Amino acid sequence: MLRPDQVGLIFALYAVGCVVAAATTRATLSGSWPQVVGGALALAATTATVHYANEYADYETDAIATGSEFSGGSGALHEYGLPRSLARRATVLSGVATVPAGAVAWLAGVPPRALAVLGIILLLGWQYSLQPLALAWRGFGAATNALVGALLLPVYAVSVVTPPTVAHVAAFVPFTIVTGLSLLTTQWPDRDGDAAVGKRTLATRLTPRRLRWVFLAVAAAYVASVVAVAVTVSPPTPVVVAHLVPLPAIAWATRTFTRQESPLPGVVSMVSLAGSLAVAWTLVLGVV
Numbered sequence: 001m002l003r004p005d006q007v008g009l010i011f012a013l014y015a016v017g018c019v020v021a022a023a024t025t026r027a028t029l030s031g032s033w034p035q036v037v038g039g040a041l042a043l044a045a046t047t048a049t050v051h052y053a054n055e056y057a058d059y060e061t062d063a064i065a066t067g068s069e070f071s072g073g074s075g076a077l078h079e080y081g082l083p084r085s086l087a088r089r090a091t092v093l094s095g096v097a098t099v100p101a102g103a104v105a106w107l108a109g110v111p112p113r114a115l116a117v118l119g120i121i122l123l124l125g126w127q128y129s130l131q132p133l134a135l136a137w138r139g140f141g142a143a144t145n146a147l148v149g150a151l152l153l154p155v156y157a158v159s160v161v162t163p164p165t166v167a168h169v170a171a172f173v174p175f176t177i178v179t180g181l182s183l184l185t186t187q188w189p190d191r192d193g194d195a196a197v198g199k200r201t202l203a204t205r206l207t208p209r210r211l212r213w214v215f216l217a218v219a220a221a222y223v224a225s226v227v228a229v230a231v232t233v234s235p236p237t238p239v240v241v242a243h244l245v246p247l248p249a250i251a252w253a254t255r256t257f258t259r260q261e262s263p264l265p266g267v268v269s270m271v272s273l274a275g276s277l278a279v280a281w282t283l284v285l286g287v288v
Contacts, residue, residue, distance in 0.1 A: 001051065001052060001055045001073070001074050001076045001077070001087060001090065002048060002051050002052075003051055003074050006051070007047060007051075009271075009274065010043070010047055010149070010153065011040065011043070012274065012278065013149070013150075013153050013154050013157070013274065014039070014040060014043055014153065014154070014156075014157045015157070015278070016154060016157070016274070016277060016278050016281060017153070017154035017155065017156065017157025017158045017160075018032075018036055018157045018158070018160065018161055019278075019281045019282060019285050020154065020157075020158055020168065020171065020281050021157065021158040021160075021161035021162045021164075021168070022161060022285055023236075023281055023284045023285040024167070024168065025161075025162045027161050027162045029161070032109075032160070032161045034108045034109050035105075035108055035109040035110050035111075035114075035160050035161065036160060036161065037108060038104060038105035038106075038107070038108025038109065038110045038160075039105055039108075039110045039114060039118075039156070039157065039160035041101050041104055041105055041108075042098065042101045042102050042104070042105035042110065042115070042118055043153075043156070044101070045094055045097045045098040045101035045102075046098055046101075046118055046121060046122050046125065048090075048094040048097070049090075049091055049094035049095040049097070049098060049122070049125075049126070050121075050122070050125030050126065050128070050129075052087050052090040052091040052094055053087075053091045053125070053126050053128075053129045053130050054073055054128070054129045055073040055074060055076070055077065055087040055090075055091075056084060056087035056088050056091055056129070056130075057073075057129035057130060057134070057136070057137075058073035058129070058199075059073065059077060059084045059087065060197040061073065061190070061193050061194060061197050061199055062074075062075040062077070062078055063078055064192075064193035064196055064197070095122075095126075098122060102115055102118070110160055111159065111160075113159050113163065113164075114156055114159035114160045117152060117155060117156040117159050118156050120152060121148055121152050121153065121156060124144060124147070124148050124152075125148055127144075128141065128145065128148070136199065136201070137198070137199045137200060137201075138200060139200055139201060139202055139205055141183070141187070141201055141202075142180050142183035142184055142187060142201075142202060143180065145179070145183050146176050146177070146179040146180040146183060147176065149179060150172065150175050150176040150178075150179035150180075151169070151172050151173070151175075151176040154172050154175075155168065155169055155172065167233045170229050170232065170233050171229065171233060171235060171239070173225050173229060174222055174225045174226050174229060174243055174273075175270075175273055175274070175277065177218060177221050177222040177225055178222050178246055178250065178269055178270055178273050179270050180218055181215065181218050181219060181222065181250065181253060181266050181269060181270070182263070182266040182267050182269060182270035183266075184202065184203075184211070184214070184215055184218070184257070184266065185253055185257055185263035185264075185265065185266025185267065186263040186266065186267065187201045187202060187203040188203045188211070188257065188258060188261070188263065189261040189262070189263060190203070191203040191204050202214070208258040211257070211258050212257060212258055215253075215254060215257045215258075216254060219250050219253075219254050222250065226240075226243045226244075229243075230243075236280070236284045238279075238280035238281075238283045238284055239277065239280045239281065239284065241276075241280065242273070242276035242277050242279070242280035243273070243276075243277075245272050245273060245275075245276040246268075246269040246270070246272045246273040246276075249265055249266075249268040249269035249272055250269045252265040252268075252269075253265035253266045253268075253269055
């Protein structure tokens with residue numbers, strides 16, 4: 001139920017955020033390792049409770065065969081014949097665990113500013129799936145997921161090491177947008193199952209034609225954001241080049257969105273940018 005592949009990507013982004021902090025300030029990872037480890041512990045508890053909440057909320061959706069392994073829940077409860085209440089108990093227990101995990105992080109030197117960002121991640125992560133907001137069920141799933149996982153998460157990592165600046169936030173805006181693209185593609189093959197249980201994602205609300213226009217607008221916003229960040233923030237050259245890597249996948253996704261069931265083109269665009277940014281910022285830091 002923890003979705004190990006997604007957990008791996010979460011901690012990879014956490015690592016990238018820590019590297020960005022060290023590469024853009026006088027802070028060093030060797031001197032900040034207690035905070036980095038403490039921040040990772042608090043993030044682990046937060047990730048667990050958010051994922052379990054998603055499993056609980058998507059129990060009915062997962063009972064219906066859908067076309068994507070990238071969205072919804074893991075389907076583990078149905079696969080192993082386990083009750084939905086297990087996900088609820090896991091959500092509560094891991095949610096309670098965020099308190100001692102946060103205390104350990106604070107004792108390790110994680111500053112209050114970082115814990116405040118993590119608190120926002122926790123609240124939005126819960127409200128992505130659960131009432132009263134249930135954002136994923138009201139058409140705000142893609143935007144919320146992108147905001148939490150692609151912007152707030154790396155900003156949290158930066159905050160663990162050093163006070164974040166506007167430039168730090170701006171550096172992750174293009175990645176946030178391309179993550180939104182990926183999430184639109186993962187919603188599409190799940191539209192029938194989502195509609196059957198009342199999960200009103202954008203894919204269930206809009207016609208394929210309108211969805212393609214939304215996708216095209218977001219793709220254009222990605223290109224515009226890359227240009228804007230390059231002009232205003234002036235990131236290092238390897239980072240600018242990294243933002244060009246997902247363009248072929250974005251073009252592929254634009255051409256195939258709503259015309260094929262597989263979300264692979266959108267997922268490739270997000271993962272390729274995450275990987276290229278990791279390499280680029282590591283080069284900037286001078287590790288490689």
